[in-house]
Amino acid sequence: MGERDSSDEVSRSRQALLELAINEVNTAIYVTDAQSRIAYVNDTFTSMLGYEPADVIGLTAREVFGSTRYSDSDYARIWSQLGQGRTVTMEVRTHDRAGREFWLTMSLRAKYAEDGSFLHLVGALENTTESRRIQSLQHDVLEAVAQDAPLSEVMTLICERVEAMFPEVVASVLAVDEDARLRPLAAPSLPAAFGEAIDGLAIGPQAGSCGTCAWRAASVTVVDIATDPLWADFKQLPLPLGLRACWSSPIMRTDGRVAGTFAFYFREQRGPSPSHEQVVNACLQLCVLAIERHEAAARIARLAYYDSLTGLPNRAKLREEMVKRFDDSASPEAALIFLDIDHFKDVNDTLGHSVGDSFLKEIALRLRKVVWPQDIIARHGGDEFVIVLEGATAPRARAVAEALLEAISKPVEIEGVSLPASASIGITVCPADGADSATLLRNADTAMYQAKREGRSTFRFFAPSMNAMAQERLLLGALLRDAVVNGQISLHYQPQIDARSGRVSGAEALARWHHPALGFIPPDRFIPLAEDCGLIEEIGEFCLAEACAQLRRWDDAGCDVPQVAVNVSPIQFRNPALPETVAKVLAATGLAGSRLIVEITEGVMIDSYPAAVANATELRRMGVAISMDDFGTGYSSLSHLAKLPVSELKIDRSFMADLEDNDAARALVIAIVRICESLRLRVVAEGVETIAQRRFLETLGCDVLQGYLFAAPMPAPQFAEWLAARAAQTAAQPVTPLARAARLLAS
Numbered sequence: 001m002g003e004r005d006s007s008d009e010v011s012r013s014r015q016a017l018l019e020l021a022i023n024e025v026n027t028a029i030y031v032t033d034a035q036s037r038i039a040y041v042n043d044t045f046t047s048m049l050g051y052e053p054a055d056v057i058g059l060t061a062r063e064v065f066g067s068t069r070y071s072d073s074d075y076a077r078i079w080s081q082l083g084q085g086r087t088v089t090m091e092v093r094t095h096d097r098a099g100r101e102f103w104l105t106m107s108l109r110a111k112y113a114e115d116g117s118f119l120h121l122v123g124a125l126e127n128t129t130e131s132r133r134i135q136s137l138q139h140d141v142l143e144a145v146a147q148d149a150p151l152s153e154v155m156t157l158i159c160e161r162v163e164a165m166f167p168e169v170v171a172s173v174l175a176v177d178e179d180a181r182l183r184p185l186a187a188p189s190l191p192a193a194f195g196e197a198i199d200g201l202a203i204g205p206q207a208g209s210c211g212t213c214a215w216r217a218a219s220v221t222v223v224d225i226a227t228d229p230l231w232a233d234f235k236q237l238p239l240p241l242g243l244r245a246c247w248s249s250p251i252m253r254t255d256g257r258v259a260g261t262f263a264f265y266f267r268e269q270r271g272p273s274p275s276h277e278q279v280v281n282a283c284l285q286l287c288v289l290a291i292e293r294h295e296a297a298a299r300i301a302r303l304a305y306y307d308s309l310t311g312l313p314n315r316a317k318l319r320e321e322m323v324k325r326f327d328d329s330a331s332p333e334a335a336l337i338f339l340d341i342d343h344f345k346d347v348n349d350t351l352g353h354s355v356g357d358s359f360l361k362e363i364a365l366r367l368r369k370v371v372w373p374q375d376i377i378a379r380h381g382g383d384e385f386v387i388v389l390e391g392a393t394a395p396r397a398r399a400v401a402e403a404l405l406e407a408i409s410k411p412v413e414i415e416g417v418s419l420p421a422s423a424s425i426g427i428t429v430c431p432a433d434g435a436d437s438a439t440l441l442r443n444a445d446t447a448m449y450q451a452k453r454e455g456r457s458t459f460r461f462f463a464p465s466m467n468a469m470a471q472e473r474l475l476l477g478a479l480l481r482d483a484v485v486n487g488q489i490s491l492h493y494q495p496q497i498d499a500r501s502g503r504v505s506g507a508e509a510l511a512r513w514h515h516p517a518l519g520f521i522p523p524d525r526f527i528p529l530a531e532d533c534g535l536i537e538e539i540g541e542f543c544l545a546e547a548c549a550q551l552r553r554w555d556d557a558g559c560d561v562p563q564v565a566v567n568v569s570p571i572q573f574r575n576p577a578l579p580e581t582v583a584k585v586l587a588a589t590g591l592a593g594s595r596l597i598v599e600i601t602e603g604v605m606i607d608s609y610p611a612a613v614a615n616a617t618e619l620r621r622m623g624v625a626i627s628m629d630d631f632g633t634g635y636s637s638l639s640h641l642a643k644l645p646v647s648e649l650k651i652d653r654s655f656m657a658d659l660e661d662n663d664a665a666r667a668l669v670i671a672i673v674r675i676c677e678s679l680r681l682r683v684v685a686e687g688v689e690t691i692a693q694r695r696f697l698e699t700l701g702c703d704v705l706q707g708y709l710f711a712a713p714m715p716a717p718q719f720a721e722w723l724a725a726r727a728a729q730t731a732a733q734p735v736t737p738l739a740r741a742a743r744l745l746a747s
């Protein structure tokens with residue numbers, strides 16, 4: 001009996017030990033009877049799922065867990081495997097007694113009697129809810145990253161998901177910038193003021209949990225913010241919100257540097273639990289992935305969207321920004337500035353691309369200083385810049401345009417060379433000049449073009465008439481090309497009279513275009529056009545050759561024309577090949593250089609590139625005279641005169657009309673003539689129409705007179721007739737003062 005007692009005791013104590021073991025493991029266990037009804041559950045089953053034994057005993061496992069994931073045929077397969085003595089593992093999504101979602105990994109084994117009849121099923125349940133949640137978090141975050149969601153959005157998602165898993169936690173993600181300062185990325189449950197207070201804080205050995213964590217590159221747990229010295233300077237931020245502890249972990253880059261911090265704030269004085277740690281480890285990996293991917297994307301965007309030379313947004317970026325501002329929203333107020341450097345091609349061509357690049361860099365730098373930070377300034381192409389002025393109306397656009405021109409106007413110093421700089425600007429105002437980005441840009445370009453035509457170094461607001469002009473230009477440009485080929489360009493000649501002797505001192509050759517259908521097109525229209533469309537050199541060379549050939553024909557016919565004056569465009573005058581062209585023409589016609597006058601405008605000096613000075617010097621060496629045409633208009637500056645070896649100055653014809661009744665005009669003409677005297681320059685007055693003007697100019701001591709008073713420009717044969725008639729008149733009437741007066745009255 002006693003033996004029996006003791007063996008019972010042994011088995012009882014064994015049973016107690018077994019039960020202890022079974023109840024203490026982290027695995028929930030249930031055992032069924034032969035009818036597959038639950039007959040036993042351990043304590044862990046209750047604590048894990050919330051069901052008391054009474055709730056489940058007598059039910060089938062399928063009834064308890066209610067998983068719909070497995071079909072009847074799945075169960076058939078499972079039973080057949082169990083029948084072969086194998087362990088079957090199932091993933092089950094279920095709910096606990098309180099209705100919370102729950103993930104279980106279930107390991108099943110069946111027990112059979114010796115006769116093969118089924119006895120029990122033993123189920124061991126592992127709670128995999130947390131790792132499931134981590135997996136699903138990872139999945140969602142990776143998806144957001146893959147879809148290029150903004151970094152702060154990805155970080156907010158992580159925080160929100162973590163807070164849903166752990167209601168006791170308030171999560172926060174901070175980035176550490178290049179200057180080792182904290183930059184809030186996400187903290188959806190903290191007030192905005194919290195992030196603003198932290199923004200820009202330097203990391204350091206005593207900078208709260210996060211700043212210190214970033215400094216140490218190791219996680220920092222502060223169990224009591226109120227007393228911990230790390231929080232001494234910052235505790236007024238979390239304490240009023242009821243946050244009393246903070247555990248911060250570093251987000252480490254793959255290269256070992258700290259990219260940011262991931263922090264848990266707690267309302268109790270505590271540190272992280274093992275499951276906190278498990279989730280945060282997963283989150284840290286996601287954070288670094290999101291940050292590094294974001295940075296890589298930003299690098300790629302920089303390459304694709306920014307101009308490497310100037311660092312400014314490029315054309316692609318500009319287009320994108322403009323579409324955002326003008327096309328995707330209802331025409332906001334804004335102004336657009338289209339800026340083109342004047343004569344940049346010359347810098348590039350004469351001084352090389354590396355100088356050209358430095359030039360552009362310097363200009364970009366100056367432009368950037370003028371605009372406000374919220375304005376967009378982009379390099380549109382070669383030497384073109386576009387500036388979008390946010391919320392600007394015409395007055396601000398004008399002020400900015402003036403400031404830009406001013407900023408550019410100072411010469412650019414490169415490698416000891418001082419290069420003159422200027423730009424032309426076109427302006428459009430939204431919505432008046434266009435409501436979409438393409439129209440605004442096109443019209444600003446047109447206005448810029450107009451600024452170029454009107455003398456450069458200036459700005460123009462767009463006007464609808466400019467489009468009509470642009471179209472006309474396009475058409476005329478094509479026609480002009482034909483005109484050059486088909487000989488529709490010819491020369492008229494206007495006599496120039498020596499003021500002292502009254503004799504013809506020369507003729508100015510003036511270009512004419514006669515189109516068979518359009519008729520006569522004045523040079524004021526087609527010369528600028530030829531300059532724009534690259535035809536001016538061709539036309540200029542024709543005029544030079546034809547004028548000299550004509551002078552030679554007059555020589556041969558015995559017509560006394562001492563000199564011929566030919567207008568040369570600034571573009572032509574900057575071409576280093578000009579002296580050679582002139583030399584060839586002179587050689588071909590057998591004329592001395594002194595028979596030719598080259599008329600240039602002050603425009604040549606404004607962009608006084610070395611070639612212009614060299615050309616003038618070389619032409620003078622050949623005996624060719626250089627006349628400064630239209631003097632007194634535009635950028636008139638006598639200091640310019642000293643730079644070019646000119647031999648003659650032509651007072652602009654606009655002064656003539658004013659001579660009689662405008663004291664200022666008279667004073668200016670007097671001053672010009674006096675200065676020419678002292679500089680020993682020949683002075684020519686053009687546009688002389690009245691006897692009074694002639695008188696005044698003669699008395700003043702002007703050397704040469706030209707104008708309708710004597711004759712309008714005329715074709716060469718007519719010019720010869722006019723010359724002959726005049727010679728006959730002079731021969732018949734010897735020039736006495738009286739005769740001259742009489743003749744003047746008659747003309």
Ligand code: C2E
Binds near residue numbers: 543567688689712
């Ligand atoms: P410009 O060189 O100042 O030429 C003088 C202009 O004044 C000519 O106009 C002439 O017809 C006009 N004119 C002459 N006498 C009088 C007068 O008494 N009163 C008035 N009101 N005008 C007078 P045009 O021939 O129409 O030429 C206009 C401009 O076209 C020229 O001004 C010149 O800048 C340009 N141009 C003409 N031919 C050529 C050329 O072959 N090459 C270049 N590059 N430019 C040319």
Ligand code: CA
Binds near residue numbers: 508567599629
């Ligand atoms: Ca002229």
Ligand code: CA
Binds near residue numbers: 629630650652653686
């Ligand atoms: Ca002139």
